Amino acid sequence: MHFLDTPVERYIDETAILLGLELDPRWQPDIVANLSLLRDYAQLVTEFALAVEDEPAPVFTP
């Protein structure tokens, strides 16, 4: 299993504790949906090969 395929529910619960976030259980489905969408986006970004010189700009300039 690729790490991006890991179910996010457990990750949300445990990372929220680390960040000091108290999550109302009623919010869980929408947080799961949003983080799952971001995970899909991350898959697109992280699977793309970049060179070591492709660094983030300290101050972004167009």
Added chain:
Amino acid sequence: MTEPDSVASTVARVQDGSLSAKEAVAGALDRIDKIEPALCAFTDITRTRAVREASTVDKAGAAGTPFGRLAGVPYAVKSLFDVEGVTTLAGSRINAGNPPASQDATLVARLKAAGACLVGSLNMDEYAYGFTTENTNYGWTRNPHDPERVAGGSSGGSAAAVAAALVPVSLGSDTNGSIRVPASLCGVFGLKPTFGRLSRAGTFPFSNSLDHVGLLARSVTDLALVYDELQGSDPRDPACAPRASQAVAPEIGVGAGDQRIAVVGGYFAEGCGSAAAVAVRAAAAALGTTRTVEIPEAGRARAAAAIVTAVEAASLHLDNLRTRAHEFDPRTRDRFLAGALVPGAWYIQALRFRHWFRARVDALFQQVDILIAPATPIPAPRGGEKVMVVGGVEVAVGAHLGRYTQPISFIGLPVIAVPIPEAGPLPIGVQIIGPPWREDLCFRAAAALEASGAAAAPPIPATASQN
């Protein structure tokens, strides 16, 4: 019905004495009083300030002092701009408990110095995180062309107020499309300049490395006249570039001339409805181009922009997410919470990808001067719609509205969203995209489209007309 004055006609009439600034402001306030209750575009109406500023303009004129270049022009600002004496709501219930701003945002101060008169602050998605301006705290801003449809967002109040001619010009902000999306859905012109061109000082941030400020108006001329007064470096905004102003108003009569213009295909030709496709074809035909180019990896750029936005926005609000999460708008709270949980490696990879993507688009601009792309995939959806079907595929309304704008703002390119009436009964626009710092090229192309008749703000809708 008499058409309300534009920026240009207001300035001309105040200068020739056929209209006083107080009359101009009174006209705007009268329209707001009659139309705003059904529109929900404003969160504050700064009546006293507007009249005071107009009086100052009129007294200076009577004393023989030269008028400012925007003398007597009524305007309004998205509620994330600081207005002295008004709490900067940014669409949030949490911010309503903050003290009033102690000074104006830089751009508000510049408009005041030019003689413009502020009539109020405008509704938006909470903290700018949305594309529809269906705000749980301050109401749902209606689309003036069909009140059952959304105005777009997050600068929805800014677009609706201009489309309904409550003001001839408004300020907004754009992080992923928040000027261009509502401009498209409401049928007005919207400028998102190059990242760092206009000062963000005194605006409530959303995503620090992607936030732009800009403006909306009903014509290219009005957009240019006001944009020229907003330019200039500002040490109060570290992202504002130390560049000299580059006036565009003198450029708009030049025409597109020998500009190399191309339609963006590939990703930008997929996922849209027929109206958006018609709008792009009409703009291309009016500008005389049959050329198509592709922006490589635009889908990944959109994905990376979404990650950067989520992380930066959540980081900004982390303290309130810990202690006051229940006070967030339910429409945005879960996006912020999800953003707080994003692994750091995803964020850094997205920033690294931006470096790669910018270099590829820079190379493309060696071959072309102006790119044409859809502004939104569809005209305004109905309020409350969560999903829509585009090309037989069901997609989330909120996210999909930014499909074509996000890759462009991700690398800070200047864009004018231009309304194309030929596309159908509901407004929809195209993006006129230029190389970094070449707003002048965007203005020339947008003005050429307007002069050809292909681009125009639709008539003020009947729902916003007054007898």
